[in-house]
Amino acid sequence: MKFLDHPPRFLFFTGKGGVGKTSIACATAIQLAESGKRVLLVSTDPASNVGQVFGVTIGNQVVGIEAVAGLSALEIDPQAAAQAYRDRIVGPVRGVLPEAIVKGIEEQLSGACTTEIAAFDEFTALLTDSTLTVDFDHIVFDTAPTGHTIRLLQLPGAWSGFLEEGKGDASCLGPLAGLEKQRSQYKAAVDALADGHRTRLILVARAQIATLREVARTHEELAAIGLSQQYLVVNGVLPASETAADPLAAAIHEREQAALARIPAVLKRLPCDRLALKSFNLVGLTALRQLLGSADDAMTEIDPAHTAQTSPAPLAAPDLATLVDEIAVDGHGLVMLMGKGGVGKTTLAAALAVELASRGYPVHLSTSDPAAHLSDTLDAALENLTVSQIDPHAETERYRQQVLESQGASLDAQGRALLEEDLRSPCTEEIAVFQAFSRVIREAGKKFVVMDTAPTGHTLLLLDATGAYHREIARQSRNADEHFTTPMMQLQDPKQTKVLLVTLAETTPVLEAANLQADLRRAGIEPWAWVVNNSIAATTVVSPLLRQRARNELREIDAVASRHAKRYAVVPLLAEEPIGTARLRKLANREAEPVAADGM
Known part of the structure; x- marks a missing residue:
């Protein structure tokens, strides 16, 4: 190593x-x-x-x-x-x-x-x-x-x-x-x-394009403040030996190798090790x-009882289409997808938006994720669907200037310098992006607004504690007695907002999603559903390694279903990446033909 x-x-x-x-x-x-x-x-x-x-x-x-x-x-x-x-x-x-x-x-x-x-x-x-x-x-x-x-x-x-x-x-x-x-x-x-x-x-990263992009940002962020002695470990790479007679395993292997071939340039300079998936x-x-x-060691501890070539039946669990059916009943509203990086929020947000638009509802899909490439994911325009991408850097600069011009106008040189220092803090970006989101949120009264990468519960609470948005909305009201609804009030209203927590069927992502749920509840926001993404247990596999990992997932999926979520859905790991409107619809529409592994 x-x-x-x-x-x-x-x-x-x-x-x-x-x-x-x-x-x-x-x-x-x-x-x-x-x-x-x-x-x-x-x-x-x-x-x-x-x-x-x-x-x-x-x-x-x-x-x-x-x-x-x-x-x-x-x-x-x-x-x-x-x-x-x-x-x-x-x-x-x-x-x-x-x-x-x-x-x-x-x-x-x-x-x-x-x-x-x-x-x-x-x-x-x-x-x-x-x-x-x-x-x-x-x-x-x-x-x-x-x-x-x-x-x-x-x-x-x-x-x-x-x-x-x-x-x-x-x-x-x-x-x-x-x-x-x-x-x-x-x-x-x-x-x-x-x-x-x-x-x-x-x-530490996985052999996935989105994850490698995130690690590249981490590398640059740490190197910029002097922490330049860095190494890269790509963990969980599926061995080529697992691809025989298993089209899904072959597709995963090909996808991982393609991601590694396109590794960001800043990471190519780092000493790199690859660890096989166990x-x-x-x-x-x-x-x-x-x-x-x-x-070669990846298979050492596979239970001999599970080495038969017959696959267990795929997991019986609610699918994403079930959630879409419930979301569609209201005809409009705000749908926010939240979760840690690398769990597939952007893809699932796009799938929800495409399916709702395909059903004839007007939909605005918005993201603030700098790693999200919605144009690549969607690949074509779709009737009833509007797409926007909020630029965090541009919004942050706009927010800084706004604060300096208002609060900083009456400060002396020392006070203004301190205010500028405050505005360079890392959380300023999240607050600035929320301002941009608040503009999009207003559309949810007449259409569906699907938001990828929402602000955290802590940021929402902090904004509410300061009263910044209540005061801003009040200032914008022409009549002092005019009724108004702040973004925070809208997010707390389950009739207007549905929050979907996205996770993977692994211990740490489930725990992190549970912590996020507790944070949101503290802010008065009750998550509507959980989505377990990229599940092997929801597929049919032949590879002994993948079959054993599918069994390992069952405990985490049960934890989501029985302890954490009021409603949930499980999305299977697919042989083909869900890129393009046709494949995205297959994630959220049970009547569409599934993306079969043997179709590769």
């Missing part, structure tokens, strides 16, 4: 949920320890299952892994860290500042930014205080801080009181309140991350020791 050649002291694994970060980090820690090194494995992933992987209880204390000499582990609980962090900041001002201000601070501290900063706060000492890690040769981190987090840490602290006085705009800067005392330690930590002799960042769950030492092996 190239990423294990002459490894430095700190190894960070980063990537989207479900790509295999935790498994690869654990396998790396085992391999280093069994080579004679003393290794500490640290997880800051809120979806971490390091303890389950090793079959031991791991918490916020260093625990030795008895089965592997030289290996210890530590799990930082990001939620607990975030709560302690909030208590430390809000506690001293509760009862001192007006309740409205305290609530505003609490809301600023409620989102993902706070969780990231709090987790970074927890492991900063591991990067900077050598006395804490003197017993270890290597520290392996499952989940690196994002470029977003590091940019936040690099912002100056002088705006803290500035925001509390109401001069700043809604942003995610709140999580940094009260951090001035730790700034020297944070700077040392960021310096350690940027030092290639001490730190190596391993970007059939088994990566739990236990035997499985983890095989993860970094060759493609």
Whole structure:
């Protein structure tokens, strides 16, 4: 493995949920320890299952892994860290500042930014205080801080009181309140991350065009702030040996190889390893020791009882057409698809829009995803369908100028400089995009509006807490007594808005979707349905490896159906990519002929 050649002291694994970060980090820690090194494995992933992987209880204390000499582990609980962090900041001002201000601070501290900063706060000492890690040769981190987090840490602290006085705009800067005392330690930590002799960042991806594009953006974002010592691991590549007599497996293999051939140019310069897709769950030492092996090892732990050539019957579950039937009843409304990157939101949004338009309803399909290529996905104009793409960069610049011209007009030079710094925070983009979305939302009273990539629950709550949109709508009303509906009010109304959470039938994506659902509920938005995308269990396969993975999916699909979703649909993994209006309709119309694997 190239990423294990002459490894430095700190190894960070980063990537989207479900790509295999935790498994690869654990396998790396085992391999280093069994080579004679003393290794500490640290997880800051809120979806971490390091303890389950090793079959031991791991918490916020260093625990030795008895089965592997030289290996210890530590799990930082990001939620607990975030709560302690909030208590430390809000506690001293509760009862001192007006309740409205305290609530505003609490809301600023409620989102993902706070969780990231709090987790970074927890492991900063591991990067900077050598006395804490003197017993270890290597520290392996499952989940690196994002470029977003590091940019936040690099912002100056002088705006803290500035925001509390109401001069700043809604942003995610709140999580940094009260951090001035730790700034020297944070700077040392960021310096350690940027030092290639001490730190190596391993970007983990899958062999999918959309996922590789996202990883390319992560690479550029981290390199731009000095973290240039990066390696790439493409995980879960289907072995060519699995393609015999299985048209679906052959199609997947061909698709993955095409994606790897078109890998973004910025990633081509990185040292790269490819790991074969495994059939088994990566739990236990035997499985983890095989993860970094060759493609020939992929079949080692397949259950002999499941090697017969006859395929199990495809999963019986509601399909996407069932959801479309229910959506279509109202004749109009807002449909938002939400979920983490790489789960297929853009494709499913396009499929829903195409099917609704094909039924004769006017539809506006809108996306703010910079990686979304709707023109390629749709391939042709369709009657009743309007398509728009919101440019996040253009909207952010427009929003910055708007705020500077209004709020910044009466500020002195220092105040304006602080406001400009506030507007450079990473969450400004999400707020700016929501402004653009709010313009599109108004159309949902007369047509269907399908939105790909919606703002998070935290952003919605933050905007609502500031009252920014209520005030803006009120200002725009000609009559002070005129009734108006804000975007937030519309999103909270189940008669007007249906939120669909998109996930994959894998542990981490399901957990992340459940966390997103909790975030939305806190904002008063109840998700309408879940969509489990690209399911092998919903197909017919011959490949022994894919059949075993299909069985592994059943537990996650059951969790969605029985614990998380009020209604759900399962979309099968297809032999042909759903590009073009005809194929998109087959995803959401049960009367259309299915995209059969043997049609390749």
